[in-house]
Amino acid sequence: xxxxxxxxxxxxLFPLITHAQNKLQLTDISASYFAPxxxxxxxxxxxxxxxxxxxxxIKTKKERSKTVVHQVYFEPQLAxxxxxxxxxxxxxxxETGWKWxxxxxxxxxxxxxxxxxxxxxxxxxxxxxxxxxxxxxxWENRPAFLPSLNYRWGIQLYRSxxxxxxxxxxxxxxxxxxxxxLLFFELGVCYxxxxx
Amino acid sequence: MNREEFIKKSLLLGxxxxxxxxxxxxxxxxNGDSSAAxxxxxxxxxxxxxxxxxxxxxxxxAQNQIRFxxxxxxxxxxxxxxxxxxxxxxxxDLGAEWIHDEPTIFRxxxxxxxxxxxxxxxxxxxxxxxxxxxxxLRNHSFFSTFYSEYKFKSTTWYDFFEDFIVPTIGLNxxxxxxxxxxxxxxxxxxxxxxxxxxxxxxxKVLVTASINVLQGGxxxxxxxxxxxxxxxxxxxxxxxxxxxxxxxxxxFYPDMLLMQGLFSMLSDESEEKIYYDAAFKKDSNQNILxxxxxxxxASSFTNMNTEQELINAILAELDEIFExxxxxxxxxxxxxxxxxxxxxxxxxxxxxxxxxISEMLKGVDGKIYFAGEAISTSVQATVHGAGQSGxxxxxxxxx
Numbered sequence: 211x212x213x214x215x216x217x218x219x220x221x222x223l224f225p226l227i228t229h230a231q232n233k234l235q236l237t238d239i240s241a242s243y244f245a246p247x248x249x250x251x252x253x254x255x256x257x258x259x260x261x262x263x264x265x266x267x268i269k270t271k272k273e274r275s276k277t278v279v280h281q282v283y284f285e286p287q288l289a290x291x292x293x294x295x296x297x298x299x300x301x302x303x304x305e306t307g308w309k310w311x312x313x314x315x316x317x318x319x320x321x322x323x324x325x326x327x328x329x330x331x332x333x334x335x336x337x338x339x340x341x342x343x344x345x346x347x348x349w350e351n352r353p354a355f356l357p358s359l360n361y362r363w364g365i366q367l368y369r370s371x372x373x374x375x376x377x378x379x380x381x382x383x384x385x386x387x388x389x390x391x392l393l394f395f396e397l398g399v400c401y402x403x404x405x406x
Numbered sequence: 407m408n409r410e411e412f413i414k415k416s417l418l419l420g421x422x423x424x425x426x427x428x429x430x431x432x433x434x435x436x437n438g439d440s441s442a443a444x445x446x447x448x449x450x451x452x453x454x455x456x457x458x459x460x461x462x463x464x465x466x467x468a469q470n471q472i473r474f475x476x477x478x479x480x481x482x483x484x485x486x487x488x489x490x491x492x493x494x495x496x497x498x499d500l501g502a503e504w505i506h507d508e509p510t511i512f513r514x515x516x517x518x519x520x521x522x523x524x525x526x527x528x529x530x531x532x533x534x535x536x537x538x539x540x541x542x543l544r545n546h547s548f549f550s551t552f553y554s555e556y557k558f559k560s561t562t563w564y565d566f567f568e569d570f571i572v573p574t575i576g577l578n579x580x581x582x583x584x585x586x587x588x589x590x591x592x593x594x595x596x597x598x599x600x601x602x603x604x605x606x607x608x609x610k611v612l613v614t615a616s617i618n619v620l621q622g623g624x625x626x627x628x629x630x631x632x633x634x635x636x637x638x639x640x641x642x643x644x645x646x647x648x649x650x651x652x653x654x655x656x657x658f659y660p661d662m663l664l665m666q667g668l669f670s671m672l673s674d675e676s677e678e679k680i681y682y683d684a685a686f687k688k689d690s691n692q693n694i695l696x697x698x699x700x701x702x703x704a705s706s707f708t709n710m711n712t713e714q715e716l717i718n719a720i721l722a723e724l725d726e727i728f729e730x731x732x733x734x735x736x737x738x739x740x741x742x743x744x745x746x747x748x749x750x751x752x753x754x755x756x757x758x759x760x761x762x763i764s765e766m767l768k769g770v771d772g773k774i775y776f777a778g779e780a781i782s783t784s785v786q787a788t789v790h791g792a793g794q795s796g797x798x799x800x801x802x803x804x805x
Contacts, residue, residue: 246551250551336528389547
């Protein structure tokens, strides 16, 4: 009910909605390279997408009309990223957003907000052996919340398979350490389980 | 990520073009395997300077049973590697402190499979980074992702040399308090005279004095060095350098405080000024703030006449940033003014081109050789770069 109220104003933004449905539906699974600032740290993310609310919108421009398919979705995700010898982070995240795709176009876009629980394991001591080997000897766990704002652009290469890229700005809110922003870059593959 | 990696990755992103000369030098990095060619030489070698380059040169000669002696101007070995044990509840590096490479460098420096042991390090990636610009304290903590190096956990660079390098050299092969002021290589052998009048003779001499000592003419050469060598020497720039450690009763500062813009810090390495939590990830209950500064920005401090004047200026600067908390919680300090160290005279080197480095690495008359961080072909301005310079220059020397 709350979600409906939240998205109700969206209805007025669209000139004509031809078809709408409210149904929870598993839509896709995705896996991606996912890292703060693209290459400085490395990581991976996997998610499962659920469509919650879908509607079509007919847009007319210069006597030509096209249908844009909108959906409100949410996506639980698990991610890992880190920098060997310094830290690694595990993230459980939930994104909720709005995805739109023009019928006939292979590309789509989405905007979403996320809220995650992050556990950053910080290396406190690294032992360097004189034979050249080294390993982290002491870790410290640093839990944090991670709200985020996300943009994704994707393209369906085949009927069920697509690629996507995305940018996310997230803010690490630590319980006991200094808060800091992060800009994530994402490049992934997506497999559609049902047609949207 | 250390500076070297950062530069490489910046280049990948297309934002690090200014670093190309540094990359060029990095590409010449020596092989990092654990073996080193054995050396054969019947003559006697004098090494001037017991800093990282001199020590590693002596270490290699000792490993190969080649006769040598190290002449050191000051009262101890280390050069710009120096520590104080009793200022805080952990030993503090008064000179070189960070490890600007992977932890394998210790194996690469020791190069002896018989030596067993380990060194505890701190993965150094300060998470709370702030910048002070135009009278405002700004949050730069996102920069933490880009920055990672290593530091010693409960030891220092000095301890590394003392524990793993000096025992092989032998203290009895080092003569301290012996500043060299003349090197005469006009004869078959080289005569080296110290300021106290003692003359040492050797077949070959390795000079590891700092660039500012050489540029300042503290050591005279007979005959004079070739013009090409003098020209190459003039290309190097070794600016002022200072480190200060202050103990406070409370911690009011971030992990790292940049006193210049991020871009200017990254684009101009020859000028740097940072305050940093010296106890970061150390086993310490004390609040120790470090100041590290090199370049023209350091000169305003290094040129001050008294220590009191200097610490007053630093506390005033910190008070302005942290609303008077510095003076209020100040307990004690220690200052290491490298510009005023008579046998160092500065921080470390910049601007040596690859051609200048190549020229400096050439022997003079097959008798005089040079080594040091300035002419490292691996990484300039680092301890391990200096060490590798001395270590590898021995191959040239014994030819």
